[in-house]
Amino acid sequence: MNDYTKKLSAPKTVAGIVLAVIVLIIAQGLAILLSTLLAEMGLPSAVCNIIAGALYVAFAFGGTKILADKFLKISVEEMRIKPIRIKATWVITAFLMPALVLLLSVLSGGEWAVSRFDGATTFAVVTGAVFFYGLATGIVEEMVFRGIIMSCLEKRFGRGIAVAVPSVLFGLLHIIGNELDFISIIQLIIAGSVVGILFSAIAYESNSIWNNALVHGIWNIFMGTGILHIGNYADSESIFSFVLKNDSFLISGGDFGIEASVISIFAYLLFTGIAVYRKLKN
Secondary structure (H helix, E strand, C coil), X not given: CCHHHHHCCHHHHHHHHHHHHHHHHHHHHHHHHHHHHHHHCCCCHHHHHHHHHHHHHHHHHHHHHHHHHHHHCCCCHHHCCCCCCCCHHHHHHXXXXXXXXXXXXXXXXXXXXXXXCCHHHHHHHHHHHHHHHHHHHHHHHHHHHHHHHHHHHHHHHCHHXXXXXXXXXXXXXXXXXCCCCHHHHHHHHHHHHHHHHHHHHHHHHHCCCHXXXXXXXXXXXXXXXXXXXXXCCCCCCCCEEEEECCCCHHHHXXXXXXXXXXHHHHHHHHHHHHHHHHHHHC
């Protein structure tokens, strides 16, 4: 155990994890509140979405830095929140992973449906998907889970716990706000934990949160927002929907959706293997 690890007690580690989640919640709430006020003042929704995304990242980074410097006494650089440096492998992965899930979904059978929105609504959906629910959410969640939480656990308990706990916690937190039956909850925890391990593996391979934040953000844009919906019904709030013919919860992902399906879990495991291979090779 190194000197730094001895300085971070178990209670401080737990407190750091709780405070990190609180930082995320407060940053998100403030960003939404301020962007909503701007929308009520007459600013176009699309512009408000872009501002909300920027505010979300800014508030989260500020809260993260305060938590790291003042409470944990750890630099953000030591938590892998370093100057941005993106690897080509993970840029390709960011787009290839959702493309693979879409391809396998289409091969499983189904049909396309398109929602007809006016121009302003379409622009608002796209900017919300890209800037807030996509990139900003990906950056903030990776800053918190693979930045603060994983680093705290690694310093105190070692790399195994550091990968496992944030990954399971990441899956558990996605239960909040969703009406899920028991099977869907189990499926979500498994899928959320596996994708959390993927993001952790990318962070370790690149020694930075930015590559996993990119993969996470691009995944959110295509799979977790209003641009594309894959499931057993056409989503009226999404621009494109692929309606699956196979209604098995394993294929559809149950109540949570395609992100918890065996198709997505396969993709998570595939790219986790690539990250682990690259880390061992280097």
